[in-house]
Each structure stands twice: as structure tokens, then as C-alpha cells.
Amino acid sequence: MTALNKQALREAAEKAGKDKWQAKKINGDFYVIRSGSYIKQCGITSYQPIAEIDHKPVRDFVAMVNPATTLALLDENLQLQREKDATEAVALALRDDMRQAREQLEAAEKRNAEQREYYEGVIADGSKRIAELESNEVREVRNQFLVVRHPGKTPAIKHCTGDLEEFLRKLIEQDPLVTIDIITHRYYGVGGQWVQDAGEYLQMMQGAGIGVKHQEDSVDSDVSSRNQPGMVVAVHIDAGDFVKVKGQVFEVEETDFDDHDVTLWFVGGNTLKCAAGCPVEVVSAPVAAGIKVKGSEHDRSTKR
Secondary structure: OOHHHHHHHHHHHHHHOOOOEEEEEEOOEEEEEEOOOOEEEOOEEEOOEHHHOOOHHHHHHHHHOOHHHHHHHHHHHHHHHHHHHHHHHHHHHHHHHHHHHHHHHHHHHHHHHHHHHHHHHHHHHHHHHHHHHHHHHHHHHHHOEEEEEOOOOOOEEEOOOOOHHHHHHHHHHHOOOOEEEEEOOOOEOHHHOEOOOHHHHHHHHHHOOOOOEEOOOOOOOOOOOOOOOOOOOOOEOOOOOEEEEOOEEEEOOOOEEOOEEOEOOEEEOOEEEOOOOOEEEEEOOOOOOOEOOOOOOOOEOOOO
């Protein structure tokens, strides 16, 4: 039904007035009468049929409101109701989808927060571990010291200033007969105990009845007229190095070979000794006689 027809029907209804009609059976016949006009009193029946109303707007309205018009209005109303129901169903589905999406978003944000907290903890632990390692590295360098032994003199403790190799060269230039031990907390001290610093080394040496004095002075730089170095400092042996123990050459494959500790903690004269006290000669090959110093660019040889 068009909008124009709807407007015309509305105008006709407004002109016909606001009467209410009703269908009623009177004397065996059906009539459409004005609601409330039917009266039966003292054997007399009165009523006002709509068809007898002499009022043009009413007649026009009755003519316009026919079965076809009424069915068209009802069908349109039914279609509108169906569209309304479909729209409401879509709205409900969208609401459910939005609720589900919101729940998924909240769950994802919670997981992200938990993961962020976890990784922040991992990063914090890693940073703490790195700081500890850096601290250990610094402590290791500071704990390193030298035990300098001069023939006929009390051994002295010296701390390296500057480059270690240059420091050792100057010490040996001052006294070609000097013997030097390099001690850090990684090396064995007296009796195979761990040495943490120079103070602990002094206590262990004094406990063993060995006199050692602590010197803080640096090496004299004016040693150009002294002899060139010929001694070897203490070394640490790793897998792949070769050692000679009691005349027999071994290739180091583990941290221990036989019952000899591979960490050399003492240098005396031309002989290196292991923790077990046996003479050990470090060689660069099974048939070589020179001593290989780990970490150096060239091999150094002991004085024969």
C-alpha cells in the first residue's frame, strides 16, 4: 500500500468521526450499527445502522475501508513485524559477538600482562647475572698477584701495574735468576687450597712456615742494561696441551691425568711442579722440549 493511499485513508477516518462500530444480529439479520445505539425497552427495540447514517464522510470512509484495503494493511504490518524481528535478531547476534570479542580481548590482555611480567623477571634475572659475572671478572683481575722469589731472599708479593707480560719482562730483566708465580683465585695455593686474594695467600704461606713479604712498589723501568728474560711464569694447562711427567709425555684430554693436577701453581728454578709435587715439563709437541705457555703468541723455554 502506497504512502499516498495511507494518507487518504487517515484523512477519511478523521472526517468520519471517532464513533465505534459493532456488528449485531437483530431480528435474525446482521447489522453494523453505531456502538451503544442498540436499546430495547418496553418491547421496543431501537438502533442506528451505519448504512442509514446520512453523513457523507462516513459513507466515504465505509467505501474506502473495504476488504482489499484491510488485507493490504494487515500484510504490510506483518512484513514490518518480520523485518523488525530480523533486525532484533541481528542486533542480538552483534551483541553476542561483541561480548565474545570483549572477553577474548580481556583474556589476551591478561596473557600479555602475564608474559610481560615473566619476561621482565627473566630480563631482571639476566641483568643481575650479568652484573654478577662482570663483578666476578673485575674481582678476578684485582685478585691476581705475583709471588717473586729471589735466590737467598724472602719471597715478595707484587701486584701487576699495566700489561702483565711487560711487567714480568721488567722483573726478569732486574734479576735473571728470579722465579715468579702468578696467583689468582683460580689457582691452587699452599696444600692445594684455593687462593682468593693476596692476603689469604700470605696467611697460608705463614701458616706453612714460609716467609713472604708484601710489596706494593712497581717494577723499576730503567732496566735496559739488564739481561733478557729467560724464566717461565706459572701456567694453566688445558685439553690439547702436552706435558712430560717423570720422563713420559702425555696429551692432556681431561682436567686430570693420572693422579696429577694439571693446574701448575708453583715455579721453582727451571722446574714446574704440579699440585702432587711431581716435576712437570710442558711441551708444545710430544717430541718437543720447549715449554708452551697457554695464551701467548709464542712459546717460551726454560733455562737448561
